[in-house]
Amino acid sequence: MTDETTQPAETRQTIGHPRWPYARRVCHAFRPDAPALAVRDVTVSYPGAPRPALVALTLTVAAGASVALVGCNGAGKSTLLKAIVGLLPLTGGDIRVGGLPRGGCHHHVAYLPQRNALDWRFPITVRRLVVTGRYAHLGWLRRPGAADWTAADAALAELDMTGLAQRQISELSGGQQQRALLARSLAQGAELLLLDEPLNEVDAATRSAFGAALARWRAADQRRAVLTATHHLHCSEISFDSVIGLAEGRLAEPAGDWEVVR
Amino acid sequence: MSWLAEPWQYEFFRTGLLAVLLAGVLCAWVGCYVVLRRMAFLGDGLSHAVLPGLVVAYIGGWPLWTGALVAALVTTAGIGWAGRRQQVTEDSAIGVWYTTMFALGLVLMQRAGSYRSVTHLLFGDVLGVTRGDVAVLAVLTVLVSGTLWLLHKELELTTFDPQHAESVGLRPEWLRGILLVLLAVTIVATIQTVGVLLTSALLVTPAAAAGLVTRRLLMMMAVATGIAVLAGVGGLYASYYRQLPSGATIVLFCALAFGVARCEAWRRRHCRTNRVHP
Numbered sequence: 300m301t302d303e304t305t306q307p308a309e310t311r312q313t314i315g316h317p318r319w320p321y322a323r324r325v326c327h328a329f330r331p332d333a334p335a336l337a338v339r340d341v342t343v344s345y346p347g348a349p350r351p352a353l354v355a356l357t358l359t360v361a362a363g364a365s366v367a368l369v370g371c372n373g374a375g376k377s378t379l380l381k382a383i384v385g386l387l388p389l390t391g392g393d394i395r396v397g398g399l400p401r402g403g404c405h406h407h408v409a410y411l412p413q414r415n416a417l418d419w420r421f422p423i424t425v426r427r428l429v430v431t432g433r434y435a436h437l438g439w440l441r442r443p444g445a446a447d448w449t450a451a452d453a454a455l456a457e458l459d460m461t462g463l464a465q466r467q468i469s470e471l472s473g474g475q476q477q478r479a480l481l482a483r484s485l486a487q488g489a490e491l492l493l494l495d496e497p498l499n500e501v502d503a504a505t506r507s508a509f510g511a512a513l514a515r516w517r518a519a520d521q522r523r524a525v526l527t528a529t530h531h532l533h534c535s536e537i538s539f540d541s542v543i544g545l546a547e548g549r550l551a552e553p554a555g556d557w558e559v560v561r
Numbered sequence: 562m563s564w565l566a567e568p569w570q571y572e573f574f575r576t577g578l579l580a581v582l583l584a585g586v587l588c589a590w591v592g593c594y595v596v597l598r599r600m601a602f603l604g605d606g607l608s609h610a611v612l613p614g615l616v617v618a619y620i621g622g623w624p625l626w627t628g629a630l631v632a633a634l635v636t637t638a639g640i641g642w643a644g645r646r647q648q649v650t651e652d653s654a655i656g657v658w659y660t661t662m663f664a665l666g667l668v669l670m671q672r673a674g675s676y677r678s679v680t681h682l683l684f685g686d687v688l689g690v691t692r693g694d695v696a697v698l699a700v701l702t703v704l705v706s707g708t709l710w711l712l713h714k715e716l717e718l719t720t721f722d723p724q725h726a727e728s729v730g731l732r733p734e735w736l737r738g739i740l741l742v743l744l745a746v747t748i749v750a751t752i753q754t755v756g757v758l759l760t761s762a763l764l765v766t767p768a769a770a771a772g773l774v775t776r777r778l779l780m781m782m783a784v785a786t787g788i789a790v791l792a793g794v795g796g797l798y799a800s801y802y803r804q805l806p807s808g809a810t811i812v813l814f815c816a817l818a819f820g821v822a823r824c825e826a827w828r829r830r831h832c833r834t835n836r837v838h839p
Contacts, residue, residue: 321730384728405730412724421597421721422778431718435729440711467776483725 317438322402329362329407333398335491335524336360336383341392343375343382343548351390352378353548360491362397362522365538367529369553370545376528377413379545380493383526384410396491405435409489411480413496419469425479426464429454432486447486454486455479457512474505481509485516492516494527498537510536568801573688580690581797581811583698584754584763585789590709591747592768592789593782594740597720601769602652603640603741605761606659608748610636612666612757615682620673625682626697626749633745636662641741666757685756685808687797694753701750705743716740717778754793755808763789766815770822774829788818 329335336359343353353375360366368376381387383394385402394401396408409432432454433447443451455461458478463471471479477497484492492513498506517523527537532553544553568574595604611629618628640654649657670682681689709716715736719726723733744764751760771785796811803810 381724386724386727402730405728408728410725410728416722416724418597418721422772422776422781423717423721424777431714431722431725434714434718434726434731437714439715442714 317436317441319439319441320405321435321438322405327399327404329397329399329490329522333362333395334359335362335364335397335522336526337395337398338379338383339393339395341379341382341394342390343378343387344390351548353382355392356545356548356550357392358543358550360524360526362524363517364540365517365525365527367527367532367537367539367542367553368545369529369532369542370551373547374545374551375548376545377495378548380410380495380526380528383493384408386410406487407489408491408493409484409487411484411492411494411497413499414473414476414480417468417476417480419471419476421468423468424464425460425466425468425471426451426455428468428479429464429483429486432483435487450486450488451482454482457485457515458482459508474501477501478505478508478512481512485512490520490523492523492525494525494529494537496528496530498529498531506536510538513537564802565798568798573690574797574801576690576692576695577687577807578794578797580687580695580698580754581793582790583695583702584751585767585793586786587698587702587705587747588751588763589767589771589785589789590706590782591740591743592764593771593778593785594709594716594720595744595764596768596772597778598737598740600740600744601761601765603655604744604748604764606640606655607633607636607745608752608757608760608764610659610662611748611752612663612682613669615752615757616666616669616673619682620669624693624697625753626694629749629752630746632662633749634742637741637745641738681756682752683757684806685752685754685759687754687807687811688800690753698750698753701746705746705750708739708743712736712739755811759808759812762812762815766812766819767792770815770819773819773822773826788815788822792818 338356338358341353341356342351344351356375356379368379370376378387382389383396383401396403399407430443430447430451433443433450437443437447452461452464455464458481460475460478460482463475468476468479481497497509501509513525517525525537527539532539532542542553544551595601611632614628614630614632615625616628618625621628636658639658640651715726715731719731719733719736726733747764748760751763755763767785767788768781770788771781775781775784792814793811796814797807799805799814800807800810
């Protein structure tokens with residue numbers, strides 16, 4: 300694991316991190332020469348499972364790339380995304396995000412989980428849900444300020460959800476929930492987005508709004524990268540530069556002609 | 562209106578009223594997280610599990626809250642440990658722990674010499690609260706509500722989206738641990754008011770009622786506080802004038818508020834349905 304002493308001097312300065320960050324690490328900028336994501340020989344096992352969910356997996360996502368992660372249910376797509384963002388411990392191997400160890404700075408990676416990961420009956424508004432994307436910038440004891448609410452409002456506008464900002468999240472449809480989650484990820488100001496089956500069971504209008512917002516987000520900074528776990532390569536409104544296939548926790552040849560999605 | 566003022570001439574009523582107000586605020590705030598995190602069974606179990614600590618403190622002549630706090634923290638740690646190791650499900654761990662602790666408390670009560678001398682531990686005696694008890698309750702209320710205020714955004718996030726919380730560097734299991742300690746302290750503080758058997762009602766019922774008629778967490782906390790305070794005051798007056806057991810009367814007032822909230826929630830849903838399908 301690289302610590303701060305091995306970082307180049309030009310990237311060692313801190314970048315607007317909170318006074319009392321949730322994780323006690325110094326926050327660094329991405330290394331300019333590093334890929335957005337480098338996964339090397341990563342193995343992940345669930346307790347009690349007969350075999351690892353990921354087996355010596357190695358892959359790279361270049362800065363600025365949009366990569367699809369495809370595979371059957373149980374192939375390890377969600378496990379990989381959770382391992383990258385730090386939700387699962389590694390049994391072996393190493394993961395670097397922008398050249399930094401995972402969890403090196405929580406600002407940089409935004410994770411959009413599957414919808415059922417949230418308690419949608421919780422009594423908060425859509426706007427408050429979106430501003431939770433700013434918490435990595437706030438840390439302990441700081442409440443969202445004007446700049447954070449402005450970022451949340453801008454992200455809602457980007458997803459055409461301004462009119463729903465004061466709705467309770469339980470009143471959203473499935474597609475609106477997914478757009479709200481993307482708005483939260485955009486509000487976070489990350490440089491790498493991890494999307495876990497974002498277009499499952501949503502209508503064409505939602506897919507279109509989702510894909511357009513994502514394209515604008517990438518266009519605003521050429522180094523922004525996206526890794527999307529999906530079953531729907533051919534009807535996806537998200538454009539991909541490359542496709543990575545997974546089967547039983549290992550790299551596999553993606554099925555079908557993925558060139559059509561370029 | 563003289564009936565409102567009459568009980569105020571008695572010190573025990575004024576002290577009891579203050580205790581009820583503080584316990585109401587405390588239970589309502591913590592109760593909202595208990596309800597939203599579906600920890601009602603844990604709250605119920607914890608309130609029963611403090612009995613042996615209370616009895617030991619009673620026998621030893623120590624302040625009751627010290628024994629209760631030790632028993633509550635031991636139980637909290639035991640349930641948390643069992644749940645984390647995932648050798649048994651959490652509800653099974655709660656079931657085993659609280660029935661064992663409660664049974665131990667009953668045995669100790671028998672050893673204390675007389676059930677009658679310690680039955681107020683089971684049912685509470687708000688009109689027997691002393692100024693010292695109220696001072697302890699006030700300190701615990703400030704501590705618990707202050708912690709909830711400071712950690713509001715983290716507790717909120719880890720309640721409805723623990724994965725996002727972890728992805729930004731929070732440790733949801735630590736926040737759950739903090740909440741369990743706050744819950745234990747709240748139960749200890751409230752036992753003198755409504756007793757071991759009814760504490761979980763004061764914790765859960767106002768928050769559950771508020772959840773039926775509100776759409777924001779802070780509003781839910783405010784309405785739950787209002788319900789708990791009104792039920793406490795109403796229960797205390799009813800107890801004074803009708804010679805009813807104070808703890809049980811307060812809980813019945815809470816249940817009445819829950820019934821009203823349930824009807825209001827049904828009316829709102831009915832009106833909404835009629836607007837959509839006239």
